[in-house]
Amino acid sequence: MNQDYIKADNWSIIEEGFDVERVKSSESLFSIGNGAMGQRANFEEHYSGETFQGSYIAGIYYPDKTKVGWWKNGYPEYFAKVLNAPNWIGIDIEINGENLDLHTCTSVRDYRRELNMKEGWYNRSFEATLKNGTEISVNVRRFLSLDLDEVGVIKYEITPLNKDSKIIYKPYIDAGVTNEDANWEEKFWEPLDVKHSENKAFVTARTFKTHFIVTTFMQNSILSNGKNLNITTENIESNKEKIQFIYAVAVAKGETSAIEKIGGYTVSLNHENTQHGAENAIITASAKGYDQLLQDQIASWAKIWEMSDITIDGDVKAQQGIRFNIFQLNQTYLGKDSRLNIGPKGFTGEKYGGSTYWDTEAYCIPFYMATKDQQVARNLLTYRYNQLDKAIENATKLGFSNGAALYPMVTMNGEECHNEWEITFEEIHRNGAIAFAIFNYYRFTGDYSYIPEKGLEVLIGIARFWHQRANFSTHKNKYMILGVTGPNEYENNVNNNFYTNYIAKWCLDYTFEQIQKVSIEYPSDHKRVTEKVKITDAELQSWKKVADNMYFPFSEELNVYLQQDGFLDKELVRVADLDRSQRPINQKWSWDRILRSPYIKQADVLQCFYFFEDHFTKEELNRNFEFYESFTVHESSLSPCVHSIQAAVLDKMEMAYTFYLRTSRLDLDDYNKEVEEGCHITSMAGTWMSxxxxxxxxxxxxxxxxxxxKIPKEWNGYSFKINFRNQILKVSINHNDTQFSLEGATELTVFVNGKAVLVEPNSLVTV
Amino acid sequence: MNQDYIKADNWSIIEEGFDVERVKSSESLFSIGNGAMGQRANFEEHYSGETFQGSYIAGIYYPDKTKVGWWKNGYPEYFAKVLNAPNWIGIDIEINGENLDLHTCTSVRDYRRELNMKEGWYNRSFEATLKNGTEISVNVRRFLSLDLDEVGVIKYEITPLNKDSKIIYKPYIDAGVTNEDANWEEKFWEPLDVKHSENKAFVTARTFKTHFIVTTFMQNSILSNGKNLNITTENIESNKEKIQFIYAVAVAKGETSAIEKIGGYTVSLNHENTQHGAENAIITASAKGYDQLLQDQIASWAKIWEMSDITIDGDVKAQQGIRFNIFQLNQTYLGKDSRLNIGPKGFTGEKYGGSTYWDTEAYCIPFYMATKDQQVARNLLTYRYNQLDKAIENATKLGFSNGAALYPMVTMNGEECHNEWEITFEEIHRNGAIAFAIFNYYRFTGDYSYIPEKGLEVLIGIARFWHQRANFSTHKNKYMILGVTGPNEYENNVNNNFYTNYIAKWCLDYTFEQIQKVSIEYPSDHKRVTEKVKITDAELQSWKKVADNMYFPFSEELNVYLQQDGFLDKELVRVADLDRSQRPINQKWSWDRILRSPYIKQADVLQCFYFFEDHFTKEELNRNFEFYESFTVHESSLSPCVHSIQAAVLDKMEMAYTFYLRTSRLDLDDYNKEVEEGCHITSMAGTWMSxxxxxxxxxxxxxxxxxxxKIPKEWNGYSFKINFRNQILKVSINHNDTQFSLEGATELTVFVNGKAVLVEPNSLVTV
Incomplete structure (x- = not known):
């Protein structure tokens, strides 16, 4: 954890001073995205130091052949992963015959990065002395347009400080890129075509196997003191996958020269002809020009913040943390396209393959439901509906039948991508979260229509899976679920994980109820669905039998539910009593030692108390929280938020605040020493929940x-907004009172600590 | 299973008829070896059909970089594997301008392979018509000398049947070989030197990383109708890793031409200068000549059979089966060298890396103890003693301390090579078998000296491991061993595997006793060892506490020990009630389904009853056998033998016989459809035990x-010999009586069904 690395600021992420050790971390933290594409904060100019290059396009993936030491039946052949996309941001810079490279400059001064979250741009500035003695001042601004989401813009300004200089700008597009995490060092891109005209260039490439076609484009303008010189490239260097332009300018000492580069991608997901699409994108973007594009960007981000901002008064680091989380979530996924989902690293890295995990349903949907139009959450549900067939195929492969569906642990297109048996085959609780999200969507939005239209089929597939997956133990005269991995991945292949058994029973009950409800309220949908899936009353009764007789491990002695059958046999040394040098255990201990330890990676029994809070008493929550929290090491980014929420419920406000800081500044303060690999996007929604x-x-x-x-003692006040069934409610909380204000024309009754409060539109209610 | 493939014969393995589908299987079954080297029955001449080329040298390995999908802390960086060695058997044959290739001949007739186990040679004969119309008769005999164990001999005879022919022999050595199972398609051999003089050639190569130097050599003679023509090579083709000689001869129709090739390896394990070693090996071998070498071979095998043969009267398939097993064991390991051990595939394939498994201690040692000098078994024990430091290192890596030793699951040089966490880290029962072998060696040979000299240190390291590995469950007030994989690898990461807990307790008790015994009987060894390992009385008392309070899962209801804590919660459908189409489950089911099923891959609770038979009553054995046998699918080659032995004990003779056939003809009848990959060598010792x-x-x-x-009803009689403490006892059993005869000069009292029988030397005693 490095608390001095990122400067505290309410609206910006700021790094000051050039440190080669931090280049990769900053590349992650200063990443930008617009939902359709994004990239790490790689330098535009060449950098010979350590760097992790990454540009990504939403929905463009490659099925990388599985790498495995010991093959197990049922493993998928491929791991679909987000692709490192062609580079359009590159601009090599030559100054007085020397290539600008921050790694070889004799001095770098006043180096500063800023990610302005309010306005949605990224800026880098520095002064440097080259080996040839030239001193320059550089300012680079880059943003990816929210409005024109195929377009990004770079303005790269150079001012020679100590002599008149010859500057050569060499902007390029390069499709000769690879993934750091490629299993077999295969090439993922097949170059198809390189074209150029005037200051524009287009490189079209196709992904192997998936055959997505992408045209990467650029258009360059050279400016002097802000004025377009209208010069064209002197020369063009190109091969089958790369094209580079050459612009040479003489710049007097103290004058500012600049290149403006418009670039981006058009993809075959959205265009019949990506080349034409790219030409049009350039026309639209250049018609606006850099300044207008920037103004539009600021306005678009203002709209996002208007709805989703959370203010915190009196605690800049907490304020910066939550805004960074909200900003990253909006950079990653805007909910326009039901083909897309939320990768765990967003556009900030390759890890986890950019694929969809249960994170979406368990952590992200509440944020998107409350801060966006309800269509966004519905799109996320529809994504799973569209992949139901694949989930059924997946379950069939594992020996299930009759339309049972097991959603993949990791997926891009609905097919399972993961290959670690204890996760792939056994972390089946993910199926529960997908059903819970359907329930949660209806609970929050009141939009029941999703269930008869789409959700019911998903629920039935999931219920069938649980029904078949449970087995009857004659020994205990109960149904059990053996051989699973719960949310706590520090236990594998355990029997009767409480959370899994609980959500399995809940899925069966809930689906049963929804079938009844749809049969009464939407008879034609009921007929359509039940005929399609061929469900019988006998099957439903059999579900009921399993649900009613599900086994839940419980300790009479401790009066807590047991995480799994064998939990109490472990050596129950609390985290507080564990030698600090042994942590993080996932780096210090061999895997078997972790597995037989009582240490919990993330909320597991407590995840159940989070989802089904109203099924339990506060006393039960307290007992289970105190027991399990004492063994939790929070080595998953998804852990602290649930503990923070429950600590708050239990009036353990100091603990709640500590967890909040940990979740909100996980990446900014690099708690887990891995931000180089990218940011933890999905857990950021958990911060919002906290x-x-x-x-x-x-x-x-x-x-x-x-x-x-409630309010942490460190804060003066905080506020957030909720889109509740198309009514926008603002909530402001300080140490004395809570204020509500409502947009629109209709009143809304809310409850504060159980007491009804009528909120009239456009008037402030203080409680 | 293919029962017609190999002809039933008492002394030979015979294949008749050429079938391209069987080439790879026969390459395994007809493999030859002499303990120091060996090879698959690849054709000498070029073959363009499917083949799996393999030559191996004992003790020559390569640490192949680990391949793994998801790295876990503690995984080894390398997997040491047996190397495909340079090819010295190759002889390309050209007849009237066409290369002889059985895959392209227009007809192949009277094709016959014979592996003569009595005399230790392999013969292949056929008639073929080439595409150019030449008809030939070929007879090839090959053997690897037992006496000169660096030398092999080939006699390749060709008789043109329909015309005078020009035959060109092109014998070669090729070090440009690769492993089929290489993880990264790396080259394992670095060629150093290619030399030749007259009819001799030498290719010296070094393994990368391990730097073993091997000189592969050949000397060729061309014969006509049995007479050496004394011709030299016409031409030499060579590159940096291969050398090929060219001998052209004119052969009249009906005349027999031949090439005799002497070849083999000299290795830096045994020679300062492998080139000189090779020259000497050729001199020694050619001084004897082909005929003498063959006579010596027959005599040497006669000596082996004299001691280790088992005869079965009235059941040719059973007879052939047991002899094949005994033959292969002797081809693989002769016990001369404590640096060597018994790879699961011997010299017949690459699978399992040729490394050492617990198979050696649990299955092979009894065979070698009873049929060889006791030094052989002592060498196998010493192999582990020599690797004790590495076992301590291995345990340290996994978090153990104070000299605790965990022997590797798979090893070549003492370092762990396996990388599947549920096996590598959790199949720790192997440590128990290594201790048991020490006990077993003393029990059988009466040679206690091994324990004070070497065994005690090994026992202490192992006991320390178990002591630390057990944890106290306050819940059950017992010591437990959590998170293990038992011998039944169809359960992973289970708690309190009965077998593991039992052998752990036994190791603690046994080591405790041996320390006391050595302290009294070998006080200076006791002092040396205890000072070296710094053991205290407090530590010993702590061992005792764990051993005395070890937990053993037991079902009061069923009156059987439980394979592990959760066994009874499974869906207990017996194998007999499992749809036949679902088997073998390791091919039909996904891994998670296997894991949560009750099906058992190989003896687990029953392995405990096998090792510690005298700790239990026959009634207990019967109850546990009937329970666990009903769930056992025997999908491990190590399974049927233990079940056969216990069925015999329980007078279930039909079952015992069925299991016997299955274990003894596992490869010959290819029960598991995988003999192409090589033979199951280590389980062959289990056949002997059956x-x-x-x-x-x-x-x-x-x-x-x-x-x-006892005797199966299918047999008339059977006999075997036992070297019991340097007395050779022959036991012959038929349906009426049992006969004993004894070599040497001293009498021996044996017990038959508990009754003492005095056997005088050189006289037959019938009971």
Missing amino acids: IVEGFGGMRVKNDALHFSP | IVEGFGGMRVKNDALHFSP
Whole structure:
């Protein structure tokens, strides 16, 4: 953890001073994205030091052949992973015959990066002395347009400080890129075509196997003191996958020269002809020009912040943390396209393959439901609906039948991509989260239509899986679920993981109820679905039998639910009593030692208490929280947020605040020493939950919003907004009171600590 | 299973008829070896059909970089594997301008392979018509000398049948070989030197990383109708790793031409200068000549058979099966060199890397103890003693301390080579078998000296491991061993595997006793060892506490020990009730399904009853056998032998016989459809145990041999020999009586069904 690395600031992420050791970390933290594409904060100019190059396009993936030491039946042949996309940001710079390279400059001064989250741009500035003695001042700004989401813009300004200089700009597009995480060092891109005209260039390439076609484009302008010189490239260097332009300018000492580069991607997902698409994108973008594009960008981000901002008064680091989380979530996924989803690293790295995990349903959907139009959450549900056939195929491969569906652990197109048996085959609780999200969507939005239209089929596939996956133990006269991995991945192949058994039973019950409800309220949908899936009353009764007789491990002695059958046989040394030098255990201990230890990676029994809070008493929550929290090492980014929420519920506010800081500044302070690999995007939604559901105590019960506001002592006040069924409610909380204000024309009754409060539109209600 | 493939014969393995589909299987079955080297039955001449080329040298390995999908802490960086060695058997043949290639001949007739186990040679003969119309008759004999174990001999005879022919022999050595199972398609051999003089050639190569130097050599003679023509090579083709000689001869129709090739390897393990070694090997071998070498071979095998043969009267397939097993064991390991061990595939394939497994201690040692000088078994024990430091290192890496030793699951030089966490880290019962072998060696040979000299240190390292590996469950007030994989690899990461807990407790108790015994009987060894390992009385008392309070899962209801804590929660459908189409489950089911099923790959609880038979009553054995046998699918080659022995003990003779056939003809009848990959060498020792310990009922109790002879109804009689403490006892059993005869000068009292029988030397005793 490095608390001095990123400067505290309410609206920006700021790094000051050039440190070669931090280049890769900053490349992650200063990443930019617009939902359709994104990239790490790689330098435009060549850098010979250590760097991790990454540009990504949403929905463009490659099925990399699985690498495995010991093949197990059922493993997938491929791991679909997000692709490192052709580089369009590159601009080699030559100054007085020397290539600009921060790694070889004799001095770099006043180096500063800023990611302005309010306005949605990234800026880098520095002064440097080259080996040839030239001193220059550089300022580079880059942003990816929210409005024209195929387009990004770079303005790269250079001012020679100590002599008149010859500057050569060499902007390029390079499709000769590879993934760092490629299993077999295969090439993923097949170059098809390189074209250019005037200051424009186009490189079209196709992904092997998946055959996505992408045209990467650029258009360059050279400016002097802000004025376009209207010069064209002197020369063109190109091969089958790369094209580079050459612009040479003489710049007097103290004058500022600049290159503006418009670039981006058009993809065959959206265009019949990506080349034409790219030409049009350039025309549209250049018609606006750099300044207008930047103004539009600021306005678009203002709109996002208007709805999704959370303010925190009196704690800059907490404020910066939550805004960084909200900013990254919006950079990654904007909910426009139901073919897309939320990769764990967004556009900030390759790890986890950019694929979809249960993170989406368990952590991200609440954020998107509350801060966007409900269509966004519905798109995320539809993504799974569209992959139902594949989930059924997946389950069939594992020996299930009759339309049972097992959603993949990791997926891009619906096919399972993961290949570690204890996860791939056994971390089946993911199926529960997907059903829970359907329930949660209806609970929050009140939009029941999704269930008869689409959700019911998904629920039935999932219920069938659980029904078949449980087995009857004659020994205990109960149904059990053997051989699973729960949310706590520090236990593998355990029997009767409480969380898994609980959500399995819940899925069976809930699906049963929804079938009844749809049969009454949407008879034609009921007929359509039940005929399609051929469900019988006998099958439903059999579900009921399994659900009613599900086994839940419980300790009478401790009065807590057991994480799994064998939990109490472990050596129950609390984290507080574990030698600090042994942590993080995932780096210090061999895997078997972790597995037989009582240490918990992330909320597991407590995840159940989070999802189904109202099924349990506060006393039960307290007992289980105190027991399991004492063994939790929080070595997953998804862990602290759930603990923060529950600590807040239990009035353990100091603990709640500590967890909040940990979740919100996980990447900024690099708690896990791995931010180089990218940011933890999906857990950022958990940070949002920590404030809104934790401190704010927001819940939806019986179609109404409930709050039980609390505030960390470190804060003066905080506020957030909720889109509740198309009504925008702003909630502001300080140490004395809670204020509500409502947009629109209709009143809304909310509950504060159980007491009804009527909020009239456009008037402030203080409680 | 193909019962017609190999012809039934008492002494030979015979294949008749050329079938391209069987080439790879026969390459395994007709493999030859002499303990120091060996090779698959690849054709000498070029073959363009499917083949799996393999030549191997004992003790020459390569650390192949580990391949793994998801790295876990503690995984080894390398997997040491047996190397495909340079090819010295190759002889390209050109007849009237066409290369002889059985895959392209227009007809192949009277094709016959014979592996003569009695005399230790392999013969291949056929008639073929080439595309150019030449008809030839070919006879090739090959053997690897037992006496000169660096030398092999080939006699390749050709008779043109329909015309006078020009035959060109092109014998070669090729070090440009690769492993089929190489993880990264790396080259393992670096060629150093290619030399030749007259009819001799030498190719010296060095293994990368391990730097073993090997000179592969050949000397060729061309014969006509049995007479050496004394011609030299016409021409030499060579590059940096291959050398080929060219001999052209005119052969009249009906005349027989031949090439005799002497070849083999000299290795830096045994020679300062491998080139000189090779020259000397050729001199020694050619001084003898082909005929003498063959006579010596027959005589040497006669000596082996004299001691280790088992005869079975009235059941040719059973006879052939057991001899094949005994033959292969002797081809693989002769016990001369404590640096060597017994790879699971011997010299017949690459699978399992040719490394050492617990198979050696659990299955092979009894065979070698009873059929060889006791030094052989002592060498196998010493192999582990020499690797004790590495075992301590291995345990340290996994978090153990104070000299605790965990022997590797798979090893070549003492370092762990396996990388599947559920096996590598958790199949720790192997440590128990290594201790058991020490006990077993003393029990059988009466040679206690090994324990004070070497064994005690090994025992202490192992006991320390178990002591630390067990944890106290406050819940059950017992010591437990969590997170293990037992011998049944169809369960992973289970708690309290009965076998593991039992052998752990036994190791602690046994080591404790040996320390006391050595302290009294060998005080200076006791002082040396205890000072070296710094053991205290407090530590010993702590061992005792763990051993005395070890937990053993047991079902009161079923009155059987439980394979592990969760066994009874499984869906207990017996194998007999499992749809036949679902088997073998390791091919039909996904891994998770196998894991949560009750099906058992190989003896697990029953392995405990096998090792510690005298700790349990026959009634207990019967109950546990009937319970676990009903769930056992025997998908490990190591499974049927233990079940056969126990079925015999329990008078279930039909079952015992069925299991015997399955174990003894596993490869010959290719039960598991995988003989192409090589033969199952280590389980062959289990076949021997099935007869001697199963049907013969041989046990050693209180320093005496006990027998409880039984005989399958299919047999007329059978006999075997036992080297019991340097006395050679022959046991012959038929349906009426048991006969004993003894070599040497001293009498021996044995027990038959508990009754003492005095056997005088050189006289037959019938019981």
